[in-house]
Amino acid sequence: xxxxxxxxxxxxxxxxxxxxxxDLEWMVLPLEDLPKALTDFEIGxxxxxxxxxxxxxxxPGQTVESIEEIGRITGYVxxxxxxxxxxxxxxxxxxxxxxxxxxxDHRGVAQWIDDVFLKEFIANAGRxxxxxxxxEHAEELAIDGFHGKSAAxxxxxxxxxxxxxxxxxxxxxxxxxxxxxxxxxxETQDLDLAKDLxxxxxxxxxxxxxxxx
Numbered sequence: 001x002x003x004x005x006x007x008x009x010x011x012x013x014x015x016x017x018x019x020x021x022x023d024l025e026w027m028v029l030p031l032e033d034l035p036k037a038l039t040d041f042e043i044g045x046x047x048x049x050x051x052x053x054x055x056x057x058x059x060p061g062q063t064v065e066s067i068e069e070i071g072r073i074t075g076y077v078x079x080x081x082x083x084x085x086x087x088x089x090x091x092x093x094x095x096x097x098x099x100x101x102x103x104x105d106h107r108g109v110a111q112w113i114d115d116v117f118l119k120e121f122i123a124n125a126g127r128x129x130x131x132x133x134x135x136e137h138a139e140e141l142a143i144d145g146f147h148g149k150s151a152a153x154x155x156x157x158x159x160x161x162x163x164x165x166x167x168x169x170x171x172x173x174x175x176x177x178x179x180x181x182x183x184x185x186x187e188t189q190d191l192d193l194a195k196d197l198x199x200x201x202x203x204x205x206x207x208x209x210x211x212x213x
Contacts (some may be wrong), residue, residue, distance in 0.1 A: 071108025
């Protein structure tokens with residue numbers, strides 16, 4: 001008998017109760033599982049993502065204390081770039097990435113999606129950020145197809161050499177927050193690719209949480 005959506009979500013909640021920070025590295029997608037559009041991509045950077053780093057590169061006003069208050073423990077990030085980065089042109093993906101964040105419980109994940117991911121992106125549109133780039137525009141996008149809570153944002157960044165369009169998808173699997181994003185050269189949205197990447201990441205997170213890899 002197949003599980004209903006609510007039963008599956010509850011099973012994932014229970015499975016992620018046993019997840020530790022050492023599992024996070026295995027939850028981010030390996031290169032061989034990337035969508036076909038990213039087959040020529042290679043790892044640009046990866047590693048643990050602690051709360052101090054999140055506070056340093058997060059939205060204005062974020063601190064280690066405010067992040068810990070929501071319940072975030074730690075995370076792991078893997079970013080990919082084209083193997084021929086010098087050959088990209090307007091409309092091409094210049095960066096793709098996946099991140100997994102571990103929280104104390106699933107309530108912290110839901111709060112992060114609502115209060116940090118969605119509200120902070122919209123509130124900070126038009127402000128200069130670290131490194132001299134500007135978040136020129138941010139809007140929430142409709143998205144579905146995930147086992148638990150999910151949300152998506154399209155953001156336009158003004159950078160010293162031009163404009164970048166970022167499409168980001170957040171989703172919850174128990175007390176794990178998954179994030180997938182694609183960054184395009186120019187003011188271009190690519191929700192299809194970001195969602196494809198996020199769905200593959202969701203499967204990987206569930207697989208590791210259930211102990212099948």
